[in-house]
Amino acid sequence: xxxxxxxxxxxxxxxxxxxxxxxxxxxxxRVQHINSTLTGGGVAEILKRLVPMMEEAGLEVRWDVIKGDxxxxxxxxxxxxAFHGVPVQIxxxxxDTYRRISRENYDLVDPRAGFVILHDQQxxxxxxxxxxxxxxxxxxxxxxxxxxxxEVWDFLSPWARLCDASIYHIPAxxxxxxxxxxxxxxxxxxxxxxxxxxTPSEIAAVIERLNIPLDLPLVVQISRFDRLKDPLGVxxxxxxxxxxxxxxxxxxxxxxxxxxxxxxxxxxxxxxAAHDPDIIILELPPTSDLEINVLQRVAAVVxxxxxxxxxxxxxxxxxxxxxxxVASPVGGITVQIIxxxxxxxxxxxEEMARAVVRILxxxxxxxxxxxxxxxxxxxxxxxxxxxxxxxxxLVTEKGYPV
Numbered sequence: 001x002x003x004x005x006x007x008x009x010x011x012x013x014x015x016x017x018x019x020x021x022x023x024x025x026x027x028x029x030r031v032q033h034i035n036s037t038l039t040g041g042g043v044a045e046i047l048k049r050l051v052p053m054m055e056e057a058g059l060e061v062r063w064d065v066i067k068g069d070x071x072x073x074x075x076x077x078x079x080x081x082a083f084h085g086v087p088v089q090i091x092x093x094x095x096d097t098y099r100r101i102s103r104e105n106y107d108l109v110d111p112r113a114g115f116v117i118l119h120d121q122q123x124x125x126x127x128x129x130x131x132x133x134x135x136x137x138x139x140x141x142x143x144x145x146x147x148x149x150x151e152v153w154d155f156l157s158p159w160a161r162l163c164d165a166s167i168y169h170i171p172a173x174x175x176x177x178x179x180x181x182x183x184x185x186x187x188x189x190x191x192x193x194x195x196x197x198x199t200p201s202e203i204a205a206v207i208e209r210l211n212i213p214l215d216l217p218l219v220v221q222i223s224r225f226d227r228l229k230d231p232l233g234v235x236x237x238x239x240x241x242x243x244x245x246x247x248x249x250x251x252x253x254x255x256x257x258x259x260x261x262x263x264x265x266x267x268x269x270x271x272x273a274a275h276d277p278d279i280i281i282l283e284l285p286p287t288s289d290l291e292i293n294v295l296q297r298v299a300a301v302v303x304x305x306x307x308x309x310x311x312x313x314x315x316x317x318x319x320x321x322x323x324x325x326v327a328s329p330v331g332g333i334t335v336q337i338i339x340x341x342x343x344x345x346x347x348x349x350e351e352m353a354r355a356v357v358r359i360l361x362x363x364x365x366x367x368x369x370x371x372x373x374x375x376x377x378x379x380x381x382x383x384x385x386x387x388x389x390x391x392x393x394l395v396t397e398k399g400y401p402v
Contacts, residue, residue, distance in 0.1 A: 001049075004016060019387060023058055028060060030060040031394070033047055040254060040286055043119045066123040068122075084147070085148070114398075124139060138393075145173055146173065167184050169184070182393050187386035195320055218300055221305065223253045224253050228308050229253075235269070250280045253284060282295075293321075300366070301360065304333065306333065308331055310331055311333075324369040325344070326359065
């Protein structure tokens with residue numbers, strides 16, 4: 001894994017020196033991250049890169065995963081959907097399950113941590129013990145809470161209020177919880193296996209292994225098999241595109257340990273795409289970083305047809321690789337895709353099909369969007385910049401009395 005100074009080739013010497021200056025003010029601070037899974041999904045992806053970087057900078061860091069049974073993760077998936085405005089049925093038994101598992105995980109919290117960061121709503125119930133803890137607690141809301149179900153929010157928000165501050169990806173997500181708010185969009189690691197430059201021979205080997213024909217342009221969506229990513233809508237979009245321009249569709253992704261719906265969505269998708277040789281569905285294991293890297297690089301167009309999106313790091317990844325992206329203007333995608341400049345925004349199936357066709361027919365537009373996209377990511381959404389924002393936030397929090 002790359003060290004902090006390795007990123008100097010991407011961001012320059014000054015930013016690296018600023019990182020080290022901030023880190024000196026936090027040397028020896030004990031930081032605990034708690035989330036719901038070690039693999040799958042954006043939070044695990046972020047922590048996999050952030051934690052080693054914090055350690056290298058001199059902080060004492062631990063990353064823990066809340067332990068729960070199948071019922072608990074069904075409940076938290078329902079809460080996840082409720083955050084995104086999906087109509088849900090909440091029962092007293094579900095709330096009891098959440099409280100029970102939260103209590104069973106109290107001993108997960110490090111009593112000596114200077115900072116405890118709860119990622120999303122799965123571990124939020126641990127904040128019950130915040131009043132007796134000596135550290136500072138931060139709730140990092142990685143998902144879009146704008147249309148959160150009122151019953152779910154009324155249940156969860158008292159725990160969020162017990163934290164000392166909250167963190168959101170974009171200003172529109174911020175909630176009035178009576179404490180400090182930080183806006184901190186996530187980032188990709190430009191030197192990681194998923195985003196590094198790859199050689200022609202590596203590309204050829206991966207494409208052969210995945211059995212992907214390259215005789216037609218590829219329209220690609222990389223994401224978890226989740227209804228909020230609308231993979232069935234992508235299939236409908238592709239069929240409209242194919243009426244105008246010969247091409248193939250690749251839908252690639254996997255599941256997450258805390259998402260019990262993924263298998264069902266994948267099965268529905270396979271049934272919808274059955275007997276269509278131009279639709280390739282790839283279920284990839286969590287270790288498929290090189291494969292994802294290559295698929296994004298060989299795509300003629302990358303799409304992201306999310307109904308809701310916390311941020312959309314797969315969009316960021318494709319933009320970093322100078323690919324033209326067509327995406328739904330939802331959540332964090334809205335600060336990534338500046339319509340007509342860094343990509344094309346498309347709110348409906350028909351709009352997305354027209355936008356993809358436009359790019360496939362205009363190579364100069366594809367090139368312009370791709371170049372602008374990479375620059376936008378380089379300035380805003382890469383790991384060293386994200387890490388500096390983390391250090392600035394922790395230094396600020398350290399200055400507040402407990």
